[in-house]
Amino acid sequence: MDLYEYQGKELLRNYGLETLPGIVAGTPEEAGRAAETIGGTVAIKAQVLTGGRGKAGGIKVVNSPQEAEEAAAQILGMDIRGHTVRRVYVEGGAEIDREFYLSVTVDRTAKRPLILFSTEGGVDIEEVAETKPEAIFRLHVDPLLGLLPYQVREIVFSAGLEGDAAKGVSRTLTNLYKAFEDLDASLVEINPLVVTKDGHVLTLDAKVTVDNTSLYRHPDVAELHDVEAADPQEQRAQEVGLQYVKLDGDVGILGNGAGLVMSTLDVVAQAGGEPANFCDVGGGADAEKIATALDIVTSNEQVESVLFNIFGGITRGDEVARGLLSAIERTGITLPIVVRLDGTNAEEGREILAENTPENVVTEETMLDAARRAVELARDGRG
Amino acid sequence: MAILVDEGTRLLVQGITGREGAFHTGRMLESGTNVVAGVTPGKGGQDYEGVPIFNTVEEAVDKTGANASVIFVPPPFAADAIFESLEAGLSTVCCITEGIPVHDMMRVANYLKTKDATLIGPNCPGVLSPEKANVSIMPRDIFTPGNVGVVSRSGTLTYQIVNELTQREIGQSTAVGIGGDPIIGTDFIEILKKFEADPETECAVMIGEIGGNAEQLAAEYVQGEMSTPVVAYIAGFTAPEGKTMGHAGAIVSGGESTAEAKSEALREAGIRAATNPSEVAELVAEALGQG
Numbered sequence: 001m002d003l004y005e006y007q008g009k010e011l012l013r014n015y016g017l018e019t020l021p022g023i024v025a026g027t028p029e030e031a032g033r034a035a036e037t038i039g040g041t042v043a044i045k046a047q048v049l050t051g052g053r054g055k056a057g058g059i060k061v062v063n064s065p066q067e068a069e070e071a072a073a074q075i076l077g078m079d080i081r082g083h084t085v086r087r088v089y090v091e092g093g094a095e096i097d098r099e100f101y102l103s104v105t106v107d108r109t110a111k112r113p114l115i116l117f118s119t120e121g122g123v124d125i126e127e128v129a130e131t132k133p134e135a136i137f138r139l140h141v142d143p144l145l146g147l148l149p150y151q152v153r154e155i156v157f158s159a160g161l162e163g164d165a166a167k168g169v170s171r172t173l174t175n176l177y178k179a180f181e182d183l184d185a186s187l188v189e190i191n192p193l194v195v196t197k198d199g200h201v202l203t204l205d206a207k208v209t210v211d212n213t214s215l216y217r218h219p220d221v222a223e224l225h226d227v228e229a230a231d232p233q234e235q236r237a238q239e240v241g242l243q244y245v246k247l248d249g250d251v252g253i254l255g256n257g258a259g260l261v262m263s264t265l266d267v268v269a270q271a272g273g274e275p276a277n278f279c280d281v282g283g284g285a286d287a288e289k290i291a292t293a294l295d296i297v298t299s300n301e302q303v304e305s306v307l308f309n310i311f312g313g314i315t316r317g318d319e320v321a322r323g324l325l326s327a328i329e330r331t332g333i334t335l336p337i338v339v340r341l342d343g344t345n346a347e348e349g350r351e352i353l354a355e356n357t358p359e360n361v362v363t364e365e366t367m368l369d370a371a372r373r374a375v376e377l378a379r380d381g382r383g
Numbered sequence: 384m385a386i387l388v389d390e391g392t393r394l395l396v397q398g399i400t401g402r403e404g405a406f407h408t409g410r411m412l413e414s415g416t417n418v419v420a421g422v423t424p425g426k427g428g429q430d431y432e433g434v435p436i437f438n439t440v441e442e443a444v445d446k447t448g449a450n451a452s453v454i455f456v457p458p459p460f461a462a463d464a465i466f467e468s469l470e471a472g473l474s475t476v477c478c479i480t481e482g483i484p485v486h487d488m489m490r491v492a493n494y495l496k497t498k499d500a501t502l503i504g505p506n507c508p509g510v511l512s513p514e515k516a517n518v519s520i521m522p523r524d525i526f527t528p529g530n531v532g533v534v535s536r537s538g539t540l541t542y543q544i545v546n547e548l549t550q551r552e553i554g555q556s557t558a559v560g561i562g563g564d565p566i567i568g569t570d571f572i573e574i575l576k577k578f579e580a581d582p583e584t585e586c587a588v589m590i591g592e593i594g595g596n597a598e599q600l601a602a603e604y605v606q607g608e609m610s611t612p613v614v615a616y617i618a619g620f621t622a623p624e625g626k627t628m629g630h631a632g633a634i635v636s637g638g639e640s641t642a643e644a645k646s647e648a649l650r651e652a653g654i655r656a657a658t659n660p661s662e663v664a665e666l667v668a669e670a671l672g673q674g
Contacts, residue, residue, distance in 0.1 A: 111492040143489040214484035259537020262619035
């Protein structure tokens with residue numbers, strides 16, 4: 001789960017990271033009042049769950065409450081990479097001396113947390129990695145030991161830091177790692193981390209991503225989830241533990257297991273069709289879950305046909321079949337549904353379907369045939 | 384021969400009395416697997432389908448000589464269950480549980496390095512050696528004994544491909560689902576090494592996904608050190624960037640992690656890379672000289 005800058009900063013402040021004073025605003029008037037409260041030069045920053053807001057014009061530096069109101073009016077409602085700006089963060093200014101980059105992330109290959117530090121802050125880190133790789137310092141942490149003081153010294157010395165900057169970065173890194181661990185984060189990134197002219201080390205921008213699977217032990221973080229920012233159907237799917245992703249075509253896809261679903265998308269594309277969306281019901285899906293999934297997939301108006309591809313393992317074919325029938329009955333779906341059922345209890349499932357086949361349901365034996373059929377039916381549906 | 388599990392496997396089921404644990408214990412028993420013990424804290428002394436239940440893994444190992452375990456424990460307690468089985472000295476631990484926090488798995492994975500044990504998963508379908516041992520939630524009817532080793536990040540896609548192989552009368556030595564999470568116990572390379580060393584495995588099938596670079600690393604190993612032919616398939620050619628595709632680990636986050644880029648790297652390493660599950664079976668037949 002991605003957090004907004006203001007949310008991330010609030011969490012990081014609990015770990016002793018220093019930030020500038022800031023206030024969240026949802027209207028230009030609120031932004032104006034916030035600028036007045038903070039005083040002096042302030043930055044009006046779009047709050048969106050995507051990068052590149054600076055380049056998109058989502059950050060403006062202003063010198064009065066009046067200007068703050070005007071800037072907020074321009075930024076609020078702006079579309080940044082498909083995300084609508086609904087809030088701005090009004091933040092105080094600072095006299096910046098140097099800018100760094102600091103992050104902790106999960107390195108899948110090493111299976112350890114990875115710290116990245118760079119003296120080239122405030123710019124795209126991927127760009128630095130390409131153009132000036134020697135400016136990035138990397139360090140893996142053993143999660144069983146945690147971050148050790150000598151590792152912090154290693155980073156600070158290899159980056160050539162001295163004095164206040166060295167002390168401030170050491171403290172920030174230690175605190176940031178603690179936050180990464182405590183919050184079950186998959187990413188904590190400060191870019192830029194700045195040293196001010198009076199020697200303070202400040203978190204100027206913060207990106208915090210918390211691992212979804214750990215939210216059960218972070219109810220306070222889970223509450224920060226911005227329901228309005230998500231696609232309503234994706235939101236509904238998430239609430240019942242389904243994975244739903246919206247795409248652009250006209251074949252709705254419902255399957256079990258990420259791999260099989262991705263493969264189904266591929267096969268539909270190879271059959272000349274375009275997936276409208278997909279819903280992964282995951283392992284052990286029961287009838288109720290299947291019914292909700294079908295409802296979600298077909299609620300997308302672009303959908304002309306549905307491909308229902310289940311290969312049961314922990315998911316049982318008979319439950320899938322019952323779920324499908326109850327979903328059709330409950331929602332009155334008339335769209336053509338192509339069903340392909342295999343694996344655990346598939347025979348029982350096929351029997352249940354054969355006994356009560358609704359008019360709009362056709363069954364196919366193989367995934368390839370099912371994909372071709374669904375593509376054909378979608379084409380017919382478009383007329 | 385097979386890898387990881389075979390006739391010598393003495394299996395312990397952690398979470399044997401839960402809904403999934405109980406259901407799949409029944410199926411593993413039906414497959415002829417030697418399930419010697421179950422563990423559910425607080426239910427020690429009872430039994431399930433004739434399998435004795437213990438309160439702790441240590442006691443179960445002590446009393447039954449179990450040498451492998453399969454875990455059906457809910458996510459908040461799963462990492463603890465893995466530690467418990469590793470501490471008890473089990474050599475093969477297979478964790479089916481989906482949704483274990485990433486930080487828990489980082490600790491498990493680093494602890495695992497200090498042990499001479501193999502952890503398969505989590506978030507995986509398990510391991511099955513046809514007609515020898517079924518330590519999995521895989522539907523056993525689709526398998527047939529033979530010489531193709533299958534290793535996969537995905538559960539249901541494995542079933543799909545095994546099914547295609549069996550329909551072409553191509554049997555399997557062992558199928559291993561290594562799991563779709565960002566942090567897993569065992570990667571492709573370690574399983575491919577076992578297939579390479581297994582005299583019975585004449586061809587290996589590697590089923591990957593978008594996200595990460597595990598397939599590229601495996602390709603380097605295959606090119607440098609493997610003589611057994613490998614057929615691969617990467618799912619997710621049509622996956623959009625930045626969207627998690629069901630598995631927490633399946634997300635296109637950079638140029639290298641797309642299905643296209645991965646398939647290309649595999650081909651460059653001399654691996655036959657298919658574009659859909661049916662083609663996998665065709666390429667395996669070809670590799671075995673049956674095309």
